[in-house]
Amino acid sequence: MIHPIPPGTRDVLPDEMRELRRLQRALVDVFEDRGYGEVATPAIEYDEVMAVGDGRSARSYRFFDESGELLALRSDMTVPIARLVATRFPPSEAPHRLCYLGSTYRAVLPQRGQMRELVQVGVELIGASPAEGTVEVIEVLEAALDAAGLGRAVIGLGDADLYRQLLEELGVEGEAKESVLASLATHDLVGIEEKLSEAGIAAEQVQTSVALTQLRGGSEVLEQARGLGGAAVERATARLSETYEALERRGVADRVQIDLGLLRDLGYYSGAIVEVYDPALGHVLGGGGRYDGLMKHFGVDLSAAGFGLYLERLHLAQMEESRRKGEAR
Amino acid sequence: MSGFAGAEARADGPLKLAVPRGALLGETLDLLDAAGVDTAELRGDSRSLIFETSGMTLVTMRPSDVPTYVESGAADVGITGKDVLLEQVDRLVYELLDLGFGRCRMVLAARTGADRLGEAQRRLGMMRIATKYPRIAERYFESTGRQVELIEVKGSVELAPLVGLGDGIVDLVATGRTLEENELEVREEIVECTARFVANRVAHKLRAAEIDELTAKFREASA
Numbered sequence: 001m002i003h004p005i006p007p008g009t010r011d012v013l014p015d016e017m018r019e020l021r022r023l024q025r026a027l028v029d030v031f032e033d034r035g036y037g038e039v040a041t042p043a044i045e046y047d048e049v050m051a052v053g054d055g056r057s058a059r060s061y062r063f064f065d066e067s068g069e070l071l072a073l074r075s076d077m078t079v080p081i082a083r084l085v086a087t088r089f090p091p092s093e094a095p096h097r098l099c100y101l102g103s104t105y106r107a108v109l110p111q112r113g114q115m116r117e118l119v120q121v122g123v124e125l126i127g128a129s130p131a132e133g134t135v136e137v138i139e140v141l142e143a144a145l146d147a148a149g150l151g152r153a154v155i156g157l158g159d160a161d162l163y164r165q166l167l168e169e170l171g172v173e174g175e176a177k178e179s180v181l182a183s184l185a186t187h188d189l190v191g192i193e194e195k196l197s198e199a200g201i202a203a204e205q206v207q208t209s210v211a212l213t214q215l216r217g218g219s220e221v222l223e224q225a226r227g228l229g230g231a232a233v234e235r236a237t238a239r240l241s242e243t244y245e246a247l248e249r250r251g252v253a254d255r256v257q258i259d260l261g262l263l264r265d266l267g268y269y270s271g272a273i274v275e276v277y278d279p280a281l282g283h284v285l286g287g288g289g290r291y292d293g294l295m296k297h298f299g300v301d302l303s304a305a306g307f308g309l310y311l312e313r314l315h316l317a318q319m320e321e322s323r324r325k326g327e328a329r
Numbered sequence: 330m331s332g333f334a335g336a337e338a339r340a341d342g343p344l345k346l347a348v349p350r351g352a353l354l355g356e357t358l359d360l361l362d363a364a365g366v367d368t369a370e371l372r373g374d375s376r377s378l379i380f381e382t383s384g385m386t387l388v389t390m391r392p393s394d395v396p397t398y399v400e401s402g403a404a405d406v407g408i409t410g411k412d413v414l415l416e417q418v419d420r421l422v423y424e425l426l427d428l429g430f431g432r433c434r435m436v437l438a439a440r441t442g443a444d445r446l447g448e449a450q451r452r453l454g455m456m457r458i459a460t461k462y463p464r465i466a467e468r469y470f471e472s473t474g475r476q477v478e479l480i481e482v483k484g485s486v487e488l489a490p491l492v493g494l495g496d497g498i499v500d501l502v503a504t505g506r507t508l509e510e511n512e513l514e515v516r517e518e519i520v521e522c523t524a525r526f527v528a529n530r531v532a533h534k535l536r537a538a539e540i541d542e543l544t545a546k547f548r549e550a551s552a
Contacts, residue, residue, distance in 0.1 A: 186421065
């Protein structure tokens with residue numbers, strides 16, 4: 001008898017489960033060793049809590065409970081943990097170091113091989129000073145990638161405020177600004193060019209803005225970016241270079257790629273943002289960054305940073321990497 | 330500088346470029362030639378789908394498959410039409426460059442002279458439109474505040490209004506000859522489409538130098 005399950009969900013059988021558990025344990029051990037205690041939050045939250053992060057994204061599952069309350073399946077782990085910290089920990093005890101492993105849910109487009117249920121694993125560091133916090137989180141991320149056996153993985157480091165500020169500087173506002181940011185998020189360079197030109201930006205400025213999105217590499221790209229000029233660029237490169245130098249001092253900058261074209265799709269990020277790639281996989285393994293404004297929505301003014309990785313994608317990359325090593329032998 | 334130079338050494342094998350077969354093939358090969366990529370083998374009558382050349386792997390496929398291969402990373406970069414990207418707008422690929430060739434228009438067309446579209450709109454409050462591009466058509470009519478019933482067809486869409494399947498069509502037009510021969514005329518222009526150079530998100534980061542170099546060559550060749 002065949003009893004189907006909804007598309008985008010899946011069963012896990014013992015062989016895979018054994019490997020997933022091993023991977024989970026290795027990661028959570030790395031986090032615990034560094035003082036990040038594991039927490040769990042409910043899969044169902046009040047919609048107004050989740051909306052703080054995703055702005056009522058069309059991609060989250062919502063429903064009414066028996067007393068008419070609007071609930072949402074969590075689409076993300078950072079927002080529930082921000083809520084938890086604000087509710088359960090006195091701000092005076094900051095910084096709070098927490099890690100998690102849990103399923104998140106988002107609506108998918110049919111026939112695309114996308115998952116509705118994704119296991120995320122990661123850390124949140126809430127209440128540490130911004131500069132040190134960012135560096136610590138990236139350090140933990142590197143240790144996690146090593147524990148997963150992904151020695152070739154690369155961490156992209158960018159700045160979430162760069163384009164918002166750059167567009168303000170250029171005088172692109174309102175709908176036009178949102179529209180350019182949307183093109184940036186999908187990296188539609190042709191679209192960015194068209195939209196900036198439509199907004200009345202001079203051709204030279206348009207070219208500079210597009211060129212900026214293509215700058216990625218080592219510390220030399222910060223120099224190249226400064227060469228492109230502007231106050232917003234100056235501020236962003238100063239922030240990035242501070243973080244990068246701190247990473248260099250701790251000897252963990254080797255696999256960090258500075259990327260001025262990076263933009264996360266979640267609205268709550270500010271300042272440093274990261275994304276994780278492995279050459280064996282065509283999809284992003286995860287990401288994170290600073291979310292200094294998010295805690296304020298829960299009534300606590302604490303700076304914060306964190307990252308989340310997709311467990312199944314890590315597992316897939318791990319398999320591809322070990323296959324590759326096998327072939328090379 | 331510490332470290333990131335190592336990224337090039339990390340990449341696996343030659344860069345894979347998805348090459349569109351069909352209408353865009355000729356100019357794509359000309360562009361590759363201009364960029365110094367040898368396409369002689371591909372121009373031959375080989376039935377192969379994969380060609381190793383000039384330090385690159387060329388993978389040939391239908392234009393509409395290019396976003397799928399590039400999104401998954403099965404190809405690092407690719408060339409396809411903007412019409413394909415607009416129709417598959419949810420595919421996460423980076424659109425790096427407008428290559429300028431393969432220029433055509435996405436249009437709303439109906440039978441020459443007849444006013445089936447207007448009549449349907451007036452008397453039924455709704456037009457029936459046959460198309461191979463249901464998502465582009467849906468967005469267009471939604472954005473212009475009109476209600477339509479979209480009928481998706483796979484083959485020659487010009488046929489549909491001639492035999493009464495729908496009041497009009499949304500289709501891609503290059504010269505307009507096919508429309509003319511089928512007694513159809515352009516009523517509204519939706520968007521102009523050209524060939525685009527796209528990249529996989531991860532490849533764009535991890536093979537930055539190679540992809541930037543190729544982009545620069547393409548930019549120069551298509552200018």
